[in-house]
Amino acid sequence: MSRPGRHHAGRRASHPAAGGRARRRLRARGDRRGVALVMVLGAITVLTVFLTELQEETSTELSAALADRDALRAEYYAKSAVNLSRMLIAAEPSVSTALGPMLGMMGMKNIQVPVWKFTDMFLGPFNAQLVEPGVEPPPAPAGEGSAAGKNLGLTGGGRFELKVVDEGSKININRAADDVAVSDQLIVGGQLSGLIAPEQYNPLFEERDGDGQFSDRMTICSALVDWADPGDQTFNCDFKMEAPSSTGAEDSFYQTVGLPYLRKNAPYDSVEELRLVRGMSDDFWATFVDPEPSNPDKRVLTVWGSRKQKTNVISASAQTLWALTCNDNVVDRPATPLCTDPNQMASFLTVTSLVQSLTGGLLFPTVKEFEIAMTQKEDKSSVLGTMIGQQLKAMGVEPVKFRAKPSSFLGNRSSFLSIYADGIVPGNKRETRVRIHAVVDLTGAGKLEEVKPDPNELSRPGSNGAVSPATPDAYEQQVRSNPAGTIVYYRIE
Incomplete structure (x- = not known):
């Protein structure tokens, strides 16, 4: 006869062990499911980074290709x-x-x-x-317009x-590069000294220049001529002195301040080369070289021109004409109010600039018109010159007495x-x-x-x-x- 009590006790004793094994199997299976999830997330992350980098690289290459294409078309x-x-x-x-x-x-x-x-x-x-091929062009009166042209x-x-x-309407600094005629250096020096002489520009020469030095007017003027002048001696822009300010080598300054170049002793290759000359600061550049970078017509100086070419009076700017007039070789500058009085200078620039704006950039068609306007003489054969002279007189500008004929430094043609x-x-x-x-x-x-x-x-x-x-x-x-x-x-x- 069996013993029910013992049989049931044995069955109850075996249940905890079986449950533990089942729980361990479930836990192991759960652990394996977590590893798979981590592996999947890791793979997705790697693929995302790879695809992002690939897309970025492809986009960069496409943008570079489009930029090169557009640059070539623009060129x-x-x-x-x-x-x-x-x-x-x-x-x-x-x-x-x-x-x-x-x-x-x-x-x-x-x-x-x-x-x-x-x-x-x-x-x-x-x-x-033009209208793209296959697109109906817009109607044009009587067949006119670029779409109808060949x-x-x-x-x-x-x-x-x-x-x-x-470029013939500007002051040509490269004229000083002539190694035969010394008069060319004197002409350029006189034009530059007249350009920078007004007293309202004094603050530009009272501060340190682009090289950290203090340079006066004549020093910078001489340096601009010396850069292109093939001679070995320092040029002097101050014509009142009989002897040059220095007889030493011109390159001594560039070596002294530690600049990595010497004076060129040859013509300027571009206008930008003027920045290498001693004393050239941003203020000097913006005032006398390139007053309005977006409008090259306003530029006063140039490096392109021939020795024989005179400044073109037709298209010269108002500031250029003023500088050429207030040249010690052309007028007695101290005795000419237009060159010493800031108010008369401003009036001259205002009148001439107004005339240029009304005529599309053209000022005096002939040198005779310019001379009549500056001397304020009345000439029935020179309507424009007489009219401008009257306007200058009304603005308080006194007549100019020329030492040299304006035809000696002005012309009406450009090369x-x-x-x-x-x-x-x-x-x-x-x-x-x-x-x-x-x-x-x-x-x-x-x-x-x-x-x-x-x-x-x-x-x-x-x-x-x-x-x-x-x-x-x-x-x-x-x-x-x-x-x-x-x-x-x-x-x-």
């Missing part, structure tokens, strides 16, 4: 603007010849018409946006901004022109700009005349004996050579 837009402006410059003699009789009736003979002042008018159609306009949303500056062409390509969040600065030398440039056709490419003469015009290749060959001038400076920014 070629700028190059197109330079070529178009050269085409316009080459056409200037023809325009001047056509307008010669009319200008002669107004007393303006042998005038170089500054067609480059009107680039927007002449070259505007080339800068217009070889006009731009595609792709880009454009160019163009400005041509007459050096600066072309500032900006190629612009708009983007989604940015705008790409590339600037080309080219300087064209028109010395010896001839008139753009009709090219004789190639006999092998003539069409059959008509009943009136007319023949076909010259081929495009012949015109291109001529424009690329003499009439468009020679590029003597070229820089891509």
